[in-house]
Amino acid sequence: MTPPKTTMTDVAAAAGVSPMTVSNTYKYPERVQEQTRARVLECAAELGYVPNIAAGNLAAGESRVIGGTIPSMRNSSFYKYVLGMQNCANAHGYKLVLMLADTIEQERSAIEALIGLRVAGLVLVGTEHAPEAMTLLKRSGIPVVESWTPAGAMDLGVGFDTAAATRTLVRLLLKDERRQRIALIVHEGTGSRRFLERVPAFRAELAAAGRKDDLVHFAQETDGFGAGRRALDALLQREPELDAVICPTDIVAAGILFECSRRGLAVPDQLAVAGWGDYELAQEVTPQLTTVHPNASEMGAAAIDLLIRRGQGTIPAGYSIDTGFEILERASTRERAHRSP
Amino acid sequence: MTPPKTTMTDVAAAAGVSPMTVSNTYKYPERVQEQTRARVLECAAELGYVPNIAAGNLAAGESRVIGGTIPSMRNSSFYKYVLGMQNCANAHGYKLVLMLADTIEQERSAIEALIGLRVAGLVLVGTEHAPEAMTLLKRSGIPVVESWTPAGAMDLGVGFDTAAATRTLVRLLLKDERRQRIALIVHEGTGSRRFLERVPAFRAELAAAGRKDDLVHFAQETDGFGAGRRALDALLQREPELDAVICPTDIVAAGILFECSRRGLAVPDQLAVAGWGDYELAQEVTPQLTTVHPNASEMGAAAIDLLIRRGQGTIPAGYSIDTGFEILERASTRERAHRSP
DNA sequence: AAGTTGAATTGTAGCGCTACAATATGTGGG
DNA sequence: CCCACATATTGTAGCGCTACAATTCAACTT
Known part of the structure; x- marks a missing residue:
């Protein structure tokens, strides 16, 4: 026994x-x-x-375990991000332990547990955290990297400029000047406001081009493919002349594609669809999805790297790394063939 | 500083x-x-x-942290499984920390780290582990639950009978007695032999029905949708009269569906396709996929529950829980309409 | 031969916490 | 008023390990 x-x-x-x-x-x-x-x-x-690592940490007053929280395991970007973190951590002799945190409250609890474990550092997703967690984080002095966010980190940050990516997508859609009614779908929910910064970027870019910028739809994050179906439904009701739509994830975009095929809507001729995240799915659906590739793996590695270098004192406070993005233009947003006049 | x-x-x-x-x-x-x-x-x-949880554990000689390894975060079954574990753990005042382990070697390293952290228990996936890890596990005396496996656990186990599920799928496909050439796709790779137990079940059931049982295809686990495309390609080359196919995951099945639509193969009329895992995707593709629902969340909860009860000494060695499965019959395997004679 | 050096090894003390036993503080009965 | 008795609080010791200083011992100097 x-x-x-x-x-x-x-x-x-x-x-x-x-x-x-x-x-x-x-x-x-x-x-x-x-x-x-x-x-x-x-x-x-x-x-x-x-x-006994725990006893060793206690005696040495330091730790080689890094904690991470992940808000969802359901998409392949996060998978690559975690892999990037893990590889980088292992390469430097650190271990990465993860806790699932779907909601702010779960994240708070996870942060507390990881601080309790006296990890060497913490990688969080996004910049929204429970106020109690923020306080603890600051008090504990544990280095924290916030990821998937271009700016606004409490200290260290990695990410890419989602506003810039949004603007680029809008411009790409506007290349076909016949597209007048472009919509943006974003997620809202308990979990995250991290989609919301796309909205002003979307509006600004459309306004600059002299287009109406009113078509912003809010979808439930938990709905997956179904969110695409529902969003398309709602948007077509608001605007039957809908030309193009920018989705919060490739899953939502795929949901829209599936729904279009049910309704007999031609993509991209009648409706252009852009995804986000470069999931594996994006290349498999028909037509293939235009999407934003987030360099997830590099982002994960950069996060751990920052953490380790901060531990060595070679990184100043407030340092941020922009790991960039890439727009992958594929069939789902191709310009419509010009018919002879 | x-x-x-x-x-x-x-x-x-x-x-x-x-x-x-x-x-x-x-x-x-x-x-x-x-x-x-x-x-x-x-x-x-x-x-x-x-x-400081670590110091507390050291002093008390016990721990309320449970470790888990996950081989992949890419599918929604694993997500539900982890959620099930986490909820159950939290409900009992335990914390769940996760480490990613895509390969046996990574798993070994994760197991060592988690033992080093002196977790209260460990939940692993499958029954194949590095021999060094097995030795450590036995020596350390830490309770271990192996999941996603019906039997053959070193001590505690949770899972469902994948052989039975395979046989049920075969019988379902055989309901249309015109289906003569049924194929099974399984994954092989560094990671896991956990798909292989489906092969004898598949062969036995087909043999019992007097059908040929030679169409077994091995696909790379890393390939995702692409594995479906490649598998279909290979199988059609071996057997142009291919009637039906049972896939290792819904992703592979979806890959096959996508490829069928490219080739103009009608599903289920020309080819019946069965998936595995009841991913969200399965209900979204056209036609909807017949699949095996693994009760992932219950499995996760059962694993943690076993661990905790073992810690209290109320669970005998070698105890296993079968969390069952359900076959969700959907359009992708519907019987072909009988044409009038 | 005594002194100097450096590498390899070893005591000592203490990290932050908890089990356990010991002590303080009250309450009511005889 | 003293004793039992429960409840609330507090020392003491030690969990398994590592930082640091102290020690040993062989190999060179001069």
């Missing part, structure tokens, strides 16, 4: 050295003579010893 | 009580008088104090 816990002292006894030598074997191998180290490791393996 | 770390002693001093009273306030609130507790919590909040 009670598992026989193997400690450093046990290993030391078995190897005939002092506990400190065992400690050094793991933490500063170069301080221990080759053959001593080999013997220690052998004994450790034989006893099934795994160093 | 050096963040002023607030400790229990600081809070105790501020509240004018002993450190033990602060400790009790958090761990055994009922032992502390109402007003004392209130004062302690107030001081803690003011100082931004968060208990």
